[in-house]
Amino acid sequence: MINILLINLGCKLGIFKLLIKNNYFIYEFKKQINIKHLMKIDGVFISNGPGNPFKYIKFYNIILFFMYIKTPIISICLGHQILGILNNFSFFKLKNGHHGVNHPIFNKHNKKLFISSQNHNFNLKNNNKKNFNNAYYSLFDKTIQSINSINQPIYSFQGHPEGCSGPNDLLSFFNFYNKIYEK
Template identity: 30%
Template sequence: MGVHKKGYLVLEDGSVIEGKAFGAETVRYGEVVFTTAMVGYPESLTDPSYKGQILIATNPLMGTYGVPSKSLKEYGLPLHYESDSIKVEGFVISFLMRPNHWSSEMTLDEWLRREGVPGLYGVDTRALVKKIREEGVMRGAIVTTETDLEEILENIRKISYESTNFVELVSPKNPIVHTPKNVKFRVVVLDLGVKFGILRELLKRGIEVVRIPWNWDILEAYYSYNADGIFISNGPGNPTLLKEVAKRIRKAFNEEIPMMGICLGQQLLALADGAEIYKLKYGHRGINKPVKDLESGKAFVTTQNHGYAIVPESLNEFKVWMVNLDDNSVEGIKHESLPIIATQYHPEASPGPWDSLWVFDEFVKILEGRK
């Protein structure tokens, strides 16, 4: 891998963590978060929900299986990618490994460099994650080029993750249609930064997907495309910045349209219900998060990537369907009378366990019931 120059992670509290630079030589700013996922870095790095964030991996060995080929596809979408490019602002790891895998096209270092994203390795990620767990997520910058760190710190303290609409940076500008071989239903997806894994699961079930931009009127799109349901996707950033989107979702409630939401999608359904959202201290990001279904009493392991949650007592027309077994936060909601379901976690995994793929089957049952 050659000799790499020094690089730095600068945090808003003035901390400077030194490591070795890889990927692109640049400076990128973002909210510093961590994931406990042991595998799946290509999926994590391309997850649009990470837009605006610098990601720390707790698993010490990264890059072991390189970067997979995009020619491996399912339903026309790259199998090991969750979008068409890297979405994180930077990647902080402990050890950068040489890859050894039949499907690898390049190293992790080469991939980040090609996409203009900086990385930092040789970092004590255990100490760094402990700091975030104790103090909470914080703003920061990853620096892999020679520059004035004092100036970087000043810039960090000027940026705001909370007030930036990252959704508009990852949502498509025009509609995109994905059609499976045997179409059973058509669903309008409000694309706030949808993961390819979600699209693959919908297509697998015979659902034609019409992805629309984040600021479109979903009710108008539903009728103009003669759809059978509405899906509200995951996405990055602060959900309370999307109150106008929530108002448009509320109008769709009046039409009793089958709906499903995931992650940010659940939060927007809750906001449409008049509920409150709060920010978690350091978020839930990983592929080993336990969730309990309050209806069946069953527990399962899930993939998660979110920094906000619903205040359960503030729900009005929705009821709590699932909870997180670590902190009892809301992981699923159902409408009391309308055909609407949502999860905070990611039932499509990508990466992670397939314990909860059945949630998509529940959505199909709802669609079938409305035919």
């Protein structure tokens, strides 16, 4: 079983269900974690949540620690924004936020269109092209919707791929760790 550290910033029940469905054992991190558990972590999942990512600075050091030791990290929505900030992406408030369940997201690498659920007012600027491959972007306003590190196993998505009461085009997102640890 793959051990996942869930950094819970306001995680929905649907995310817990999908992580469990993919046979991950979840350690939830809210304020602190036992050092014994840290040694067992195979991957980190940074959840969605409300508000401005700078309000969650207390979580930055634990995320940086796992980036430093090259632990696979995936994140969504607010977690995506935090991961971007920690990887030197610029950050800005959208004039009109992205809200709702029918947001067209395009993958420029495989030329596929996905429908996504979105609920955020902030976004990352695509200014870290040297170390990241940003495949997904919004067809509404061309904002980036994912970051994928070229040098380490880091992947994030701006929307809500969990598909609870919304589109489920991107559920394969939750199979990330299984792909890394395939035997």
